[in-house]
Amino acid sequence: MAKQSVIVIGATGVTGSSIVTGLLENGSFVVIAGTRPSSASKPRVEALKARGVEIRIIDLENWTVDQIAESLNGVDTVISTIFFAEIPRQKLLVDACKKAGVKRFVPDDWATVCVRGVRQLYDQVILFDNSEWRSSRIVILVLSQKLAIRDYVKEIGISYTFIDIGWWMQLTPPLIDIKFPLPVMKKAMTSRTGSGNVKCAVTDNRDIGKFVARIIADDRTLNQYVFCWSQEVTLNETIALAERISGSKIDIENINADEMAKLVKDSSDKDRTATEYVYSLWVLGDNTVENAKKEEYGGALDARELYPDIGKELKTIEDFAKEFYSK
Template structure:
């Protein structure tokens, strides 16, 4: 009988973490799953339910400490699914993983692909973590997943299909014809489960995506399936670049700005104007292609996601 891969997940109760844990638990003969949780959070419903499903809940603060090193000792893989607001905690997790001899560290990338510098501040922050990993020669795999289906649409006029405006590409970027890679966030874990068990992906970046759609194509599909007409709101290259420049000027003066406004402007610019988020660009940037590595993965098509939303089976993320 083969030895199980021991996987510790930080941020297991979040959207990405939930997708990862669900996929790992789907093959209990292959993975032993631990969720790292703040001691004050272990009694929360999310962690109680994870424990009931067989996840080991380890209470530990993500800070520089012997307790964190001890919690990670014996783990084969550590997967970080937290936000960029928790950058210092992630660096502490990296340091502890190195000291504990973890066999593979998966940093919190899980977004569109783009060059490491000069395109998006969030990407630069992620690259800072990756560079720290490399300074320690900690084995790693960085995984990007394109743009989520769940953040790709405006709401329907009827209200059957909702969206969180501040996190979503509700406007048509440019002319709407730029294709970009999209993924159902429920599928992220399927890719991760394959990648972390594959020696070919060690010390590599891997790009995952379900399908390629332009905004115009995706909106026409939603209109066809819903029977509703969706008003188009456009945002231009010039408007996005002006928004980015304003935010960067604020940062230069006071080191403070509206990070969500800056981040979404940069996301929209790289997706719909620059066209960074495609498998072809990912390969140029050095990524392996998960669709080529794992053709057996049954990815959820966009049509199925839309139908699930129309049927009320899903809700908008972060709502």
């Protein structure tokens, strides 16, 4: 039986790299990386070649639908993990998937559960100069026009799977050791927001590929929304865990719900990316497994229920904390 061919667009990024690794380790796929022309000879792309990954050039910025479709020839599944500012260009990719006869399209979601009207960048596009974001070590999980892309996928009539993975363990306070390009982001993401007792579903970003390999091989997930998660935690639990493992008292600023709501209201468009996420996660409590299954949140299938044995493969927040504090 022929292996399913899968192209990962954005394969050298954090999410894309995790997916490529998961597919390769699974062994049931022909793995292809879609890269822009300017990146084709970069070391990270060469490293993919060395791992047996086929490289195809795809230029969403300058190519026509026909040109993109040609690069998708013979591909069964297309997985998008492109840079967030380029997400609106996925409409071209959707058109190309239909033209090329792709059997399943997975758009660039990979984030937290939400509903309309909570996160501006969940609902619509905010344009700004992204040069400082590209040079930063932080990866901002923005879903620009996420719902619009999902609507377009359904409208055009191609088969799909929508996948969210909750909040990264790597960005769960106070287990953070990265540079923030904006002061408001550091404040919002390194504080005890609200009561500290709101549950949030988290996943180690290195485990994303383990879920994806299962999902795209599963007919039950075709034309469905799937929510992946490793564990549900609260801020108070993560703070206590960090203090226990590090052996040190951690100084945490407290921001109550009203203060956080004001911070969101007063944020600029660029700052709002972080503040709305934090408000959604730790005050409103949107990002839970229970919510993901609700119709108003998309009616997701629970990946942990689909694959009950996957739990033994996943890192816990304690695993991550031990690794973090051993550095």
